[in-house]
Amino acid sequence: MTASRLVYQPFPVVGALILIALVSLSGGCRKEAPPPENTAPVKALVSSLRAEPRTFNRYAGRDSVLEIFTLLTQARLVRIDRRTQALEPWLAESWTSSEDGLTYTLKLRPGVTFSDGTPFTSADVLFAFRAVYDEKTGSALGESMRVGGKPLAVSAPDTSTVVVRFPSAFGPGLRLLDNLAILPRHKLEAALNGGTLGKAWDLATPPAEIVGLGPFVLKAYQPGQRLVFERNPRYWRTDGRGHRLPVLDRLTLEIVPDQNAELLGLQTGQTDFTQSEVRPEDYATLKRAADAGKLSLLDLGVGLDADSFWLNLRPNRPAVAKRPWLLRAELRRAISHAVDRRAFAETVFLGAAVPVHGPVTPGNTRWYSADLPRLEYDVPAARRLLAGIGLTDRDGDGVLEDRAGATAGFTILTQKGNTALERGAAFLAEDLKKVGLAVDVAPLDVGAVIDRIERGDYDAVYFRFLTTDLDPALNIDLWVSSGSAHVWNPGQSKPATEWEREIDRLMGRQVAALDQAQRKALFDQVQTIVAEQLPMIQFAAPRIYLATSVRVVNATPALLRPAILWNPDTLGVR
Amino acid sequence: MRYLARRVIAAAVLVAVVSSGALLLTRLAPGDFASDLFGAGASAATIARERARYGLDRSPVSQYLDWLGRAARLDFGVSLVYHRPVAELVAQRAANTGLLALVALVFATLLGLPAGIITGSRRRGLLPTILRGLSLVLLSLPSLITSLVLVLVAARTQWFPTGGMQSAGAWDAGVFAGLADLARHLPLPALAIALPLSAMIERVQSQSMGDALEMPFTLSTLARGVPRSRLVWRDALRPAIGPVAAMYGFVLGSLLSGSFVVEVVTSWPGLGRLMYDALRARDLYLVAGCAAAGSLFLAVGTLLSDLLQAWADPRLRRDEAGGTSGGSA
Numbered sequence: 019m020t021a022s023r024l025v026y027q028p029f030p031v032v033g034a035l036i037l038i039a040l041v042s043l044s045g046g047c048r049k050e051a052p053p054p055e056n057t058a059p060v061k062a063l064v065s066s067l068r069a070e071p072r073t074f075n076r077y078a079g080r081d082s083v084l085e086i087f088t089l090l091t092q093a094r095l096v097r098i099d100r101r102t103q104a105l106e107p108w109l110a111e112s113w114t115s116s117e118d119g120l121t122y123t124l125k126l127r128p129g130v131t132f133s134d135g136t137p138f139t140s141a142d143v144l145f146a147f148r149a150v151y152d153e154k155t156g157s158a159l160g161e162s163m164r165v166g167g168k169p170l171a172v173s174a175p176d177t178s179t180v181v182v183r184f185p186s187a188f189g190p191g192l193r194l195l196d197n198l199a200i201l202p203r204h205k206l207e208a209a210l211n212g213g214t215l216g217k218a219w220d221l222a223t224p225p226a227e228i229v230g231l232g233p234f235v236l237k238a239y240q241p242g243q244r245l246v247f248e249r250n251p252r253y254w255r256t257d258g259r260g261h262r263l264p265v266l267d268r269l270t271l272e273i274v275p276d277q278n279a280e281l282l283g284l285q286t287g288q289t290d291f292t293q294s295e296v297r298p299e300d301y302a303t304l305k306r307a308a309d310a311g312k313l314s315l316l317d318l319g320v321g322l323d324a325d326s327f328w329l330n331l332r333p334n335r336p337a338v339a340k341r342p343w344l345l346r347a348e349l350r351r352a353i354s355h356a357v358d359r360r361a362f363a364e365t366v367f368l369g370a371a372v373p374v375h376g377p378v379t380p381g382n383t384r385w386y387s388a389d390l391p392r393l394e395y396d397v398p399a400a401r402r403l404l405a406g407i408g409l410t411d412r413d414g415d416g417v418l419e420d421r422a423g424a425t426a427g428f429t430i431l432t433q434k435g436n437t438a439l440e441r442g443a444a445f446l447a448e449d450l451k452k453v454g455l456a457v458d459v460a461p462l463d464v465g466a467v468i469d470r471i472e473r474g475d476y477d478a479v480y481f482r483f484l485t486t487d488l489d490p491a492l493n494i495d496l497w498v499s500s501g502s503a504h505v506w507n508p509g510q511s512k513p514a515t516e517w518e519r520e521i522d523r524l525m526g527r528q529v530a531a532l533d534q535a536q537r538k539a540l541f542d543q544v545q546t547i548v549a550e551q552l553p554m555i556q557f558a559a560p561r562i563y564l565a566t567s568v569r570v571v572n573a574t575p576a577l578l579r580p581a582i583l584w585n586p587d588t589l590g591v592r
Numbered sequence: 593m594r595y596l597a598r599r600v601i602a603a604a605v606l607v608a609v610v611s612s613g614a615l616l617l618t619r620l621a622p623g624d625f626a627s628d629l630f631g632a633g634a635s636a637a638t639i640a641r642e643r644a645r646y647g648l649d650r651s652p653v654s655q656y657l658d659w660l661g662r663a664a665r666l667d668f669g670v671s672l673v674y675h676r677p678v679a680e681l682v683a684q685r686a687a688n689t690g691l692l693a694l695v696a697l698v699f700a701t702l703l704g705l706p707a708g709i710i711t712g713s714r715r716r717g718l719l720p721t722i723l724r725g726l727s728l729v730l731l732s733l734p735s736l737i738t739s740l741v742l743v744l745v746a747a748r749t750q751w752f753p754t755g756g757m758q759s760a761g762a763w764d765a766g767v768f769a770g771l772a773d774l775a776r777h778l779p780l781p782a783l784a785i786a787l788p789l790s791a792m793i794e795r796v797q798s799q800s801m802g803d804a805l806e807m808p809f810t811l812s813t814l815a816r817g818v819p820r821s822r823l824v825w826r827d828a829l830r831p832a833i834g835p836v837a838a839m840y841g842f843v844l845g846s847l848l849s850g851s852f853v854v855e856v857v858t859s860w861p862g863l864g865r866l867m868y869d870a871l872r873a874r875d876l877y878l879v880a881g882c883a884a885a886g887s888l889f890l891a892v893g894t895l896l897s898d899l900l901q902a903w904a905d906p907r908l909r910r911d912e913a914g915g916t917s918g919g920s921a
Contacts, residue, residue: 064760070869072673080629156645158630161638220675238760241684242861246760270760274859275869279743279755286747286754465623465874472627472639495635502635509636 061591062268063290063570065583066280070242070273074228075219076199077149080158086293086580090247090269091133092199093231095124095143095180096192100576100584103384103488105193109138109200109231110180119187119532126178130254132202134229140174145203147172148210155215162197162492170194187530189537190489202229233264233587245271255587264587265572284313284565290591291566291573293580295321298368298438304565316564320381322485322577324374324556325442327353327430331506331553332474333514343420344428344477348403350552354393355400356453357446363558366442371558376549377496379559381577382488387542390549400453411454418454427456428477431470434461436482442557443480471505479505485578490541491529497544498522506553517551568592599898603891607884608663614883615659618876619652625672625874646672659877668884669877673870678881681866686885688757689855689862693847693889695778696785697840704790705836708797712832713805713824723794730791739784739857752780755859781858785851789843797836804832837900844893 067086073079076088095110107113110124130138150159151169163170168185175181188194205227209218219228225236233255234247247269255263272289274280281300283289285307296304296315308315330337331345338344359373375392378385393399404410409418409426418426432443440461447457462470470476483503487493495501499510499518513519521544528540548554564575564582571590575581582589626642627634643649650658659669668678707727711720730738746752753759753776762773801824804810810828814820818827852864867882869875 070674073675156641158638161635217675222676240758240861241681242688242865243757243859244760272756272859273861274755275865276857276859278740279857279859282743282747282754286750288754463623465628465872466621468627468631469623472636502638 060267061265062270063266063589063591064270064272064288066272066274066283066289066292067245068273068275068277068280068294071221071239071245073220074223074236075215076201077155077157077159078216078218082293082579086271086583087236087245088199089232089580089583090234090586091228091230091232091236091250092201094198094200095126095195098193098196100578101574105191105196113192115191119191120184122182122184122192124180124182124192126180127254128178130231131252132204132229132231133235133250133252134202135252136202136204136229138200138231139177140180141177142200142203143180144172144174145207145210146198146200149201149206149215150198152210152215154213155210157216159197163194165194187532188491189529189531190491191532193489194492200231205229234266234269237268243273245273247271253587257588265590266586269586269589284567287567289567290570291564291582293583295560295581296563296565298370298560301368301370301563304563308565311568314566314568314570316566316573316575318562318564318575318577318581320372320379321560321562322379322381322488323482324377324379324559325439325480325482326377326554326556327446327478327480328506328554329428329478330474330476331514333507335474337477340422341420341424341426341428343407343409343426346407347551348407349409350555351393352400352403352453353450353455354552354555355396355403356455357449357555357557358395359557360395362442362445362449365445366438367558367560370563371560374556374559376545377554377556378490378545379556381559381562382485384488385490385538385541387545389542390545392549393552397453404453404455409454416454417456425456426454427458429458429460430478430480431460431462431467431476432480433464433467433482435464438560439480439482446480446557488578490525490544491537494525494529497525515551517547521547599891599895603888603895606891607887608660610887611663611668611880611884612656612660615876615880616652616656618871618874618879619655621874623874624648625876628872628874659880663880663884668881671870671875671878671881673873673875673878678877681878682863682881682885685861685863685866686889688860689847689851689864690889692778692781692785692851692855692860692862693844695782696789696847696851697843699779699782699786700789700793700843703786704793705797705833707790708794708836709801709824709829709832711794712798712801713820713828715802724798727791727794730787731795733788735784735788735851735853736857738787739781739854742780742784743857746780753777754780755857757859757861781851781854781860784854784858785847789847792843793836793839796839797832800832800835801828804828807831834901837903838897840900841890841894841897844889844896847889 067083069081069083071083071087072081073084074087076084076092093109095108097106097108098104099106109127109130111127113122113124115122126138126140132138147170149155150157150163165184165188166186170185171183173181206215206218209215221239221241225238228236230250231254233250233253235250237246237248239245249264249267253263257263272283274283277294277297280289280292280294284292304313304315307313329344329350333345343349363369363371363373372380374380376390378387380386404418404426408421411417412419412423420426430443430446432439434440443459443461447459450457467479467481471479490497493503495503498504499507499513499522502508504510507514510518513522524540524544528537528544531537531540562577566573566582569592571592572588573582574585574588576584578584624643625646626639626648629642630638640649647655662669666679670676671678671681674681707723711723714720743754746754757774757777758770759773763770805824805828810823813823813827851862852868854860855862855865856868863882863885867879870878870882
């Protein structure tokens with residue numbers, strides 16, 4: 019019998035039909051069974067997910083559900099506190115670094131065991147590094163665990179010590195290890211040796227086989243329905259009073275693909291919290307429920323992700339030969355001047371947003387700079403800038419033409435079905451029409467947008483990148499000209515512009531600097547160049563609200579996703 | 593037998609064409625599983641490596657022929673997303689959708705058929721007028737709205753769960769408790785599908801009943817003094833049910849393709865939702881597998897409706913027998 023059969027319950031159809039009638043006749047009301055006497059009440063919470071898990075193997079996949087699964091069932095050597103951004107000991111209880119900042123010696127916490135009782139040792143850490151760098155496994159983690167394209171060198175002098183050596187100076191240092199879940203060597207080494215680690219721990223794996231160092235263990239997975247977790251009795255953390263964590267006995271993650279249904283589940287008490295932030299259009303309803311004491315509404319402040327607009331700055335594409343002004347910084351500055359950011363925040367986010375002028379929002383307190391150059395709403399200034407690059411209304415029809423007489427316009431691609439993006443793109447098109455630019459919006463399926471970005475087959479894009487790391491050195495691919503996430507002109511063999519060359523130089527120093535103040539100063543210079551050159555333009559960042567049932571206690575919500583489940587072991591229930 | 597064999601061959605062709613079309617369209621649409629997995633900003637080398645790993649670097653024709661060869665041996669490949677055999681995933685979810693479709697069909701029949709008989713047999717009166725009005729409203733409502741309204745009603749009244757198929761641990765207390773829990777979850781999605789369907793059945797049955805009541809044999813029966821209610825519910829019903837029976841096959845097929853909105857809104861873990869997820873992730877083998885299952889349902893449904901029609905109308909049986917013998921002569 020396969021594992022999937024173990025968790026998937028067949029049902030006699032005829033019996034079900036008879037019972038529908040019986041239950042319907044009896045009113046169909048939900049009746050909770052009374053708890054057995056003389057037993058402590060089970061501390062349980064129910065949350066929801068919008069998508070199915072794809073695998074249970076952190077080394078094989080990369081998606082938000084897997085990230086949550088890993089946070090619940092596995093642990094890392096060090097952890098970044100997502101509220102304070104401070105690095106804290108986790109499986110490694112302490113560490114020292116060499117003077118040059120290249121070598122770190124980590125002391126592992128003694129007495130820690132996996133959920134099946136197997137002791138955790140430095141051999142598990144060595145296995146984890148071997149697994150993520152294994153070419154056959156092709157782990158996405160392997161790429162993020164490199165510095166300057168080179169892997170870290172790891173050794174273990176004894177069972178409780180690990181030495182990590184960086185190939186070059188790296189400012190974030192051990193923060194990099196926050197990504198690396200330590201999976202059990204004794205369960206997965208055979209698969210790694212056999213070249214099948216990428217297929218290990220798929221969805222048919224019996225839950226008992228999936229062991230870990232996290233606060234919970236998987237009890238059941240019912241495809242399309244839910245994941246049920248129970249407390250890991252061997253979990254190593256205790257609270258301040260010495261009580262063994264986690265607080266919860268059980269955590270259920272219901273799979274609810276529709277956000278409206280997810281919201282209803284929250285309102286009716288069937289769900290205690292969701293992974294999604296409150297949509298602007300749902301805020302008023304939830305606020306009323308919160309005021310009536312039915313829900314808790316948590317204000318997390320300004321979010322980390324501001325939707326970004328950018329023009330395709332690849333110089334050798336055919337469109338640029340006909341419309342060279344598409345590459346001009348004056349056009350980007352004119353666009354920034356032409357958009358009324360306050361009205362944008364009011365219209366697109368229904369007021370639950372603040373105007374922003376750069377990719378790093380005020381939500382990222384560690385790296386945000388309030389002193390950057392700003393191009394405020396100024397339509398005449400926008401018109402002057404456009405005239406300066408030859409875009410004027412030559413035939414008096416209200417639309418600008420270039421020197422060749424062609425209409426000055428472009429198409430903005432955006433993601434179909436994402437209401438904030440669609441509203442935002444429509445708002446941009448309207449404001450840009452006011453300065454004479456003929457702008458169309460083409461909402462496409464997300465896969466098609468990504469495909470067009472990848473192929474460079476577009477004029478402009480309005481899209482959202484989800485922030486996964488706040489430290490710019492961990493998002494280096496966005497900033498440097500050779501980076502794959504340098505979306506306006508990715509993977510350059512040498513910088514196409516002087517300002518990109520300067521950003522490359524500054525980011526090189528920023529990544530290698532070990533002093534936080536120096537790193538911040540260098541990154542401020544990068545942000546200043548970006549604010550002047552505007553390769554990406556941001557208009558507003560939404561305020562983030564989360565709703566939970568009043569049963570949830572000790573939640574420590576953070577802006578980085580998952581907002582609540584990043585810290586699951588202290589989560590409690592009233 | 594020959595008739596059945598013909599139908600089986602036609603079903604196989606239908607399944608092959610639909611699943612091939614689904615696979616090729618998914619493959620040829622912009623973007624693919626690898627670019628979707630890594631999103632914008634992944635390096636070209638990473639995307640190329642993933643494409644090679646999943647065989648997406650081959651030409652669509654070579655990929656299709658390879659898949660077709662395996663599909664002919666009933667091996668529909670492995671899902672790119674879940675790393676599980678497509679047949680296994682589809683079978684799991686098809687059972688859930690099959691159950692939902694069956695219950696929805698029962699609900700739709702129980703609601704639509706009597707309503708159609710009433711409106712078809714009584715041109716005037718308060719009840720037929722209300723039923724006709726309700727039918728028009730239900731017919732004009734998209735399933736998305738029906739689902740959301742029902743979910744809202746369930747949320748307000750707490751009569752039924754707002755979504756899902758079973759509660760966590762429902763089967764722990766035994767088979768009866770598990771079935772009771774399943775039965776509590778079924779009415780909401782089943783009604784969301786059944787209500788518009790019942791309106792459709794009502795309309796067809798109403799028209800058909802009206803026609804049947806004007807046939808010479810019913811008029812002569814009435815002239816013989818048989819009470820009108822007996823005439824309607826016994827004599828006219830059987831000939832009038834033919835068009836509704838003919839509709840059932842297509843309804844069964846469309847339940848699978850059309851239930852995905854309901855499955856998404858009510859969190860029912862069915863085939864429609866699996867296909868929706870597969871399409872979003874560009875999991876082409878899973879898309880093809882789901883399409884094959886959907887078309888198989890349609891083929892089986894059409895066959896069932898033909899058999900039902902033949903049961904309802906003996907002339908069709910004679911025609912079919914005549915046609916068959918004529919063909920073999």
